[in-house]
Each structure stands twice: as structure tokens, then as C-alpha cells.
Amino acid sequence: MNIEDIEITTEKEKGIRQKLVEWCKTHLTDKQFTLILSFFVGLFAAIAAFILHWIIKQIELLLTEGFDKDNLNLLYLVYPVIGIYLTSLFVRHIVKDNISHGITRILYAISGNRSKLKGHNCWSSVIASAITIGFGGSVGAEAPIVLTGSAIGSNLGQMFKMDNKTLMLLVGCGAAAAIAGVFKAPIAGLVFTLEVLMIDLTMASLLPILISGVTATCFTYIFSNGDSLFRFHLDGTWMMERVPAYILLGVFGGIISLYFIRTMNACEGIFGRLKERPYARLMLGGILLSTLILFFPSLYGEGYSSINILLNGKTEADWETILNNSMFAGHGNMLILYIIMVLFTKVVATSATNGGGGCGGTFAPSLFMGAFGGFLFARVWNMHGIGVYIPEKNFVMLGMAAVMAGVMHAPLTGIFLIAEITGGYQQFIPLMIVCICSYLTIIIFEPHGIYGMRLAREGKLITHHTDHAALTLMSLDSVIDRHFTSVRPDTELGMLIHSISKSRTDLLPVLDKDNNFMGEIDISKLRHIVFRTELYHKFKVAQLMSQPPCKLGVNDSMRKIMKQFEKTNAMMLPVMDNDNRLIGYVNRIHLYGVYRQIVADLSAE
Incomplete structure (x- = not known):
């Protein structure tokens, strides 16, 4: 198959996907479609869990067949090291991404990447953890399969262009399905999603998470036997x-x-x-x-x-x-x-x-x-x-x-x-x-x-506190206005007037020849001289500029940024990088608008 054939195939797949999306939006409500997706998330998570444990068992059988389990075999000491080495090679040369701390990666995706997990997370953790555990690594398979389930939910949601709130819900569905599939414990999957991933419990979220968990549990029973993970018979009742x-x-x-x-x-x-x-x-x-x-x-x-x-x-x-x-x-x-x-x-x-x-x-x-x-x-x-x-x-x-x-x-x-x-x-x-x-x-x-x-x-940790959750979900990058008209400190008032006519805002940053931030021109403070042409060659920007009430850092949290606006009562504040270079401005009205929209999304059923 040549490159042209691959491109044609890709275009056909995109066309089919687009038609499917359009059909679903035409014939199904958002809630109905979310419930359908939650079922498939549960199904695929159960399949992933089954594949993971099957691979682990096959590797163990291959490595230990014929061993005398009553005596220590020195290969038991070598196998885990080989497994770690093979896993590291797989991650470094094939995945080329960090897949450790699976559940933490989910929390990062929810708080900082709008619940978007990479496509490789649907399979990479399964293979890596299967190699590690199959060779005897002293870890568990649960966190990798939770990451896999959440990635399945996230990528299904992205495929059908679901909004951010639904994406977060599908990530939770994937996590619940993974726990339910591994342990055959649907209620624990639901509770885990609410407690650890901090997905809010509403009627809109409860049913999809339950559907995913129950689906994963049922298919796990189909794929395997009906026994619990641990055999246990209660020794008397509690007293x-x-x-x-x-x-x-x-x-x-x-x-x-x-x-x-x-x-x-x-x-x-x-x-x-x-x-x-x-x-x-x-x-x-x-x-x-x-x-x-x-x-x-x-x-x-x-x-x-x-x-x-x-x-x-x-x-x-x-x-x-x-x-x-x-x-x-x-x-x-x-x-x-x-x-x-x-x-x-x-x-x-x-x-x-x-x-x-x-x-x-x-x-x-x-x-x-x-x-x-x-x-x-x-x-x-x-x-x-x-x-x-x-x-x-x-x-x-x-x-x-x-x-x-x-x-x-x-x-x-x-x-x-x-x-x-x-x-x-x-x-x-x-x-x-x-x-x-x-x-x-x-x-x-x-x-x-x-x-x-x-x-x-x-x-960056999401909590059930709506205000804190909204600020955590907001990103500074999404509210920065990077389009600004700057002036030099040695620019005369006459030339400044031309720059003012081009500016979309009331503030013009003053930058030196190395683009270091020196101050800013507030147009509202120049009204008494801006129309006096006789002063156009007598004043320069360095004499007219002022310092902002405060500067925002590129690494500042949204909570700190909100507090700075409340403290200074400013309408716009500059955002600086670590080298004191201006990145852009944050507008108070735009910032509060984004905040209110996120709070509304979190509060909506």
C-alpha cells in the first residue's frame, strides 16, 4: 500500500466517523448517547482487564513451567530484573512517554488537560505492566488497567467530539469499569471514582458510571469464572x-x-x-x-x-x-x-x-x-x-x-x-x-x-468543592490575550498616538530593545495631553508610563491570579515569563466569564 492509498483510507475513515457523529446527534439526545458510550467503555475496559491478566498468566506459565515450587529457584531472582529491563525498553523506545503513576496521570489529565488522555494509553500500560508483573515485579495491575479504562473513555469521547464535562464523566466511567472488571466489584468501582477521581455524584453521572461498572463486571464473569478474587469464609460474626x-x-x-x-x-x-x-x-x-x-x-x-x-x-x-x-x-x-x-x-x-x-x-x-x-x-x-x-x-x-x-x-x-x-x-x-x-x-x-x-x-487537585474545582479546571493559557501593541521607552508622544490608534486595549506595554517589560501606558491617564500637538515632541513614553498594580507569573495558580484581581481591582494584568518577558494580558471580564461558565457546567445536571 502506497502513501496515496493510506491517505485515501484515512479520509474515508474520517468521513465514516463524521457521518456516525452526525447520525447520533440527530437521532439521540446527549444523555442517551452518553449512556451508550458508557456501556462500550465498560465492555472495552473488561476486555482490556482480561487481556492483561491473560498475558500475565501466559508469561508466568512460560517462565515457570517445570519449576519445583517447593524449592527456591535462582531464576526467580533474575526474572523480575529482566522484566523491568524489557519494560523500560518498551516505554523508552516504543511508547516514548511517561506511563508511570497511572491514576495520578488520570488526575493530571482531568485537572490540566481537559480530561484528554493520549491514544497510546489505551494499550501501552497493559503491555508494560503485563511484562513487569509477568516476570515477577512486586507491583499490581490495578493502576495500569485503571489508566487504560480511563483512556478508553477519554478517547471514545474525543472520537465523538463530546464536551469537556462529558469527557470527564467518561474518564470516570473507564476508571469505575476497570476497578469493577479487575475485582468484579461494581459498587467499589463507583465509589472509587467518586472518592479518588473526585467525579461529582449527580443523577447525570451516577447512571453512566453504574452502567460501565456493571457491564465490566458482567463481561468479566463471562470471560472468566464466577469466583471472587480472594477465597474467604467468615470465621464467626462480629461482636x-x-x-x-x-x-x-x-x-x-x-x-x-x-x-x-x-x-x-x-x-x-x-x-x-x-x-x-x-x-x-x-x-x-x-x-x-x-x-x-x-x-x-x-x-x-x-x-x-x-x-x-x-x-x-x-x-x-x-x-x-x-x-x-x-x-x-x-x-x-x-x-x-x-x-x-x-x-x-x-x-x-x-x-x-x-x-x-x-x-x-x-x-x-x-x-x-x-x-x-x-x-x-x-x-x-x-x-x-x-x-x-x-x-x-x-x-x-x-x-x-x-x-x-x-x-x-x-x-x-x-x-x-x-x-x-x-x-x-x-x-x-x-x-x-x-x-x-x-x-x-x-x-x-x-x-x-x-x-x-x-x-x-x-x-492542581480536583476536589468536590465547586469553587476550587472550577479554578483547578481553568488554565492560565486559555485566558491570556497574546495580541498586544507594544512601544519603546524612547518613543515620543507623537508616535505613541499612532500606536494607540492601533491598539485594541487601553493598555500598551512598554518593552526595551531586548523585549524586557519596563512598564505600561494607560491610555485613560493621557487624556489631558493626547490632543495637545505642541507636546508631541516634548514627552517620551518613559516619562508617561506607569507600573501595573502587580504582575502575574506564567506558573501562578488560578487561585492566586483570582486573588490578585480581587486585591488590586485591576481590569487587566500582565503575565510574565521567568525572564521578565511579557507573554500577554489577562482581562478581568474574560477571566470571570470563563470561571462562571465552568461553575455552571459543574453544577448542571
Whole structure:
């Protein structure tokens, strides 16, 4: 096929797409079309989740077929490093874009790019995370598949030229469908979208998100079997006598969450200093990860098999199987020590995987640490007879909810996700207690969850506060008027009059020969001399210019810009780059008009 044929094919595709868009707009209302798109977002997200897990399983089967799982094989130490290296090559040479921190990338897209995600995000995270996890990287598949689902929603919306508000909703539909598809948990998908992505809950948004989540769940059941992700049988019902233990577990979960977030940030800082040295990052991450897996094999891969051991153990012998393939094997008396060490090193292994060049999320690691933390809490409680006996397996489940709620600052997500994936609906009261206590503990030290803290530092985090959300969604670039008529400081009044006649505004910036901003001419202040021709050669711009009430910086947040207009009561303010060069002006009327329109869009059903 030659270039002409490709161009003709592209034009035909554009024509078909345009006709489809026109037909939909003619025969369907916007709400009806959004509901249809939400169904397809759910379908495609379920397919993406199935493909991801299928690839992971095939890679694992290919690499480990014939291995003796009862003994440590040295290849288990090599595989994760190979996976990180292959992933880094894929990202660097094929994707050529940053796809790490999947959920954070979604938040960036919502706040700063009008909910537009790149087309490659529909598949790149699936392949990258499949390679990383399939080779044993100590990360989860959830964040990459959430990014994939959101990208599917965003690109479908862009394809059919939906407005910004609908695009944001479709991004939320994709995230909800991804969570629902991975965990077979549609309610958790809905709650996650509301809590973490901050999509407002209205009747206009509730139904599309539910449709996406339920669709993804149903198709996931079709593609796979009907089992929950974790096998769990409740050990007795909840008791009032155990409420103190639930409260303390919640606090303990909050402390684990704080350790998780702080350690993750510290490790990212170390690897970030090696950003321009990919092979140094690979060496550091690979050596660190392999060493940890050598001592603690439970850190290999997502770790869901270890969680199932803790959830389903009934006797000491059952729980001690978690020591298999490690130097602790056969030493049941060291189970507590092993649990503590794995709990401390899991977040380091996750950071080493991603920092070394791998691709994966923190969703599964938070579940993993919660399970180990819950088991440790219950075992120590029972060993020392602190209070009434508490079932270890129940507290494994509760620990998962507590740490997830703390790490993500999403207590409702922790409650509903763990209830759905374990089938532990009878534990709703304990789940609520531990998640609330965990959240109240972590909020003292960290005001934002692990996904939103990077945006919060930059003032770009969307919240449910309408005013703050509107300012976050606004971009300075969209309100700058870059068309201005400038004058030199040595220009005489006579020549200034000609420049005034060409200007569209009442302000003319004064720039020197190097285009540095010197001041501005306010036409309203020249009325007493502008018609006196005898003064045209006696005054120069340098004598007539004044300084603006304040200058805006190109990196200023919209909240700061709004405050500057309120403080100065100015009609126009200049925007400067980092070298004191004028970029343009912001008009107060235009700024408030854009703000009011965004608030109206956010408030509309």
C-alpha cells in the first residue's frame, strides 16, 4: 500500500466517523448517547482487564513451567530484573512517554488537560505492566488497567467530539469499569471514582458510571469464572466485645499507610535523582528487588497467593506455608518475624520495581501490606491475651480495608471493595470502624492520598468543592490575550498616538530593545495631553508610563491570579515569563466569564 492509498483510507475513515457523529446527534439526545458510550467503555475496559491478566498468566506459565515450587529457584531472582529491563525498553523506545503513576496521570489529565488522555494509553500500560508483573515485579495491575479504562473513555469521547464535562464523566466511567472488571466489584468501582477521581455524584453521572461498572463486571464473569478474587469464609460474626480491637486495628492500619506513603516518596526521590541514567536505575532497582525476593519470596509478583494463605488458613501448618521457598521454611516459630520483615520491605520492593523502570500500581501492594498487617495485629493480640479472642483471618480482611483506606484516603472504597472481593458482607460494621479509624489517623499526618498528593503540591487537585474545582479546571493559557501593541521607552508622544490608534486595549506595554517589560501606558491617564500637538515632541513614553498594580507569573495558580484581581481591582494584568518577558494580558471580564461558565457546567445536571 502506497502513501496515496493510506491517505485515501484515512479520509474515508474520517468521513465514516463524521457521518456516525452526525447520525447520533440527530437521532439521540446527549444523555442517551452518553449512556451508550458508557456501556462500550465498560465492555472495552473488561476486555482490556482480561487481556492483561491473560498475558500475565501466559508469561508466568512460560517462565515457570517445570519449576519445583517447593524449592527456591535462582531464576526467580533474575526474572523480575529482566522484566523491568524489557519494560523500560518498551516505554523508552516504543511508547516514548511517561506511563508511570497511572491514576495520578488520570488526575493530571482531568485537572490540566481537559480530561484528554493520549491514544497510546489505551494499550501501552497493559503491555508494560503485563511484562513487569509477568516476570515477577512486586507491583499490581490495578493502576495500569485503571489508566487504560480511563483512556478508553477519554478517547471514545474525543472520537465523538463530546464536551469537556462529558469527557470527564467518561474518564470516570473507564476508571469505575476497570476497578469493577479487575475485582468484579461494581459498587467499589463507583465509589472509587467518586472518592479518588473526585467525579461529582449527580443523577447525570451516577447512571453512566453504574452502567460501565456493571457491564465490566458482567463481561468479566463471562470471560472468566464466577469466583471472587480472594477465597474467604467468615470465621464467626462480629461482636461488640471486639470493637476495641477494630479501633486499634484501624489506627495500626493508618500507621502502616503513613509508612507506605512516606517510604514510597523517599524511594521515588532516590530513583528520581537517577532519572537521566536509566541503566543506573535498573541496576539499583534490580539488585534491591532481587535481594529482597531472595530473603522474602512472598514479595515476588502481586502477592495475591500469600494473601489467600492468610485469608484461608485454619491451623498453624496452613499459615506456615507462607514461609516456603525462604530461609525461614520449617521454622514456624519465626512466622511473626517473617511477617514483620515482609511488611516493612514490600513498599521498598514496589518502589524498586517502578523506580528501576517497571510499570505497575500501588493498589495490590496496599492490599498486601494490609493483609500482613491485619494478621500480625491479630496474632500479637491473641498471643498476649490482650482481650477477647479475635479470628486472624477476619482481621486479615479488615487490615486490607484499613491500609487501602489510609493509603488512598478513600474509606468508602476500602469498605466496599474488600466486602465485594472477599464476600465478607457480614463484616460491614467492622469494615466501617477500621476504615474510618485508619483515615482519621493518616489525615493527621498526610492531608492527601498517595494518588493526589503530587497534584495537591502544585494546586492542581480536583476536589468536590465547586469553587476550587472550577479554578483547578481553568488554565492560565486559555485566558491570556497574546495580541498586544507594544512601544519603546524612547518613543515620543507623537508616535505613541499612532500606536494607540492601533491598539485594541487601553493598555500598551512598554518593552526595551531586548523585549524586557519596563512598564505600561494607560491610555485613560493621557487624556489631558493626547490632543495637545505642541507636546508631541516634548514627552517620551518613559516619562508617561506607569507600573501595573502587580504582575502575574506564567506558573501562578488560578487561585492566586483570582486573588490578585480581587486585591488590586485591576481590569487587566500582565503575565510574565521567568525572564521578565511579557507573554500577554489577562482581562478581568474574560477571566470571570470563563470561571462562571465552568461553575455552571459543574453544577448542571
